[in-house]
Amino acid sequence: MKKTVLFLIMLTISLTASSCYNDILPAVPLPANVTFQKDVQSIFNKNCIGCHKTGATVPDLTTANSYLSLTTLTDGEKFVISKDANASILFQAMTGKGAPLMPPNGSLSASKLALVEKWINDGGLNN
Numbered sequence: 001m002k003k004t005v006l007f008l009i010m011l012t013i014s015l016t017a018s019s020c021y022n023d024i025l026p027a028v029p030l031p032a033n034v035t036f037q038k039d040v041q042s043i044f045n046k047n048c049i050g051c052h053k054t055g056a057t058v059p060d061l062t063t064a065n066s067y068l069s070l071t072t073l074t075d076g077e078k079f080v081i082s083k084d085a086n087a088s089i090l091f092q093a094m095t096g097k098g099a100p101l102m103p104p105n106g107s108l109s110a111s112k113l114a115l116v117e118k119w120i121n122d123g124g125l126n127n
Helices: 002-022 037-046 066-072 089-095 112-121
Strands: none
Touching: 037 066, 037 112, 089 112
C-alpha cells in the first residue's frame, strides 16, 4: 500500500512538472507601424536616458535630441543604419551582439527589442 501511494505521489509530481514545459506565452504581435516617438522613444525614456542624457554619454537619447543623435555621423559612425538593424550600433548594443550590452544592468524584453528592430528595418523614420 505504501509503495502504491508513493508511486502515485511521484507520478503526480512528475506529470505536474512536465506539464509546465509547454506553457509558453504567445508572442505579442508588433504594430503594423512602429513609430519613433511613440514606440522607440518611450523605450529610451524608461531604460536609457538615466545615462544617455544631454552632455553625458553618447548618443544623447533625450526626447529633444535622440533622433538626430542616432542618425547623424558621430566620430565617423551612425548608431542607426536605415533598413539594417543588424548593422546598426544601436541594435547591436541592445542585443549585446557586436557591442557591449545596453542597458548594462540587464537586457531589454524581447518585445522591446522587436519594436526597435522593426523600426530600424522599416527605415528608421522620425515619425
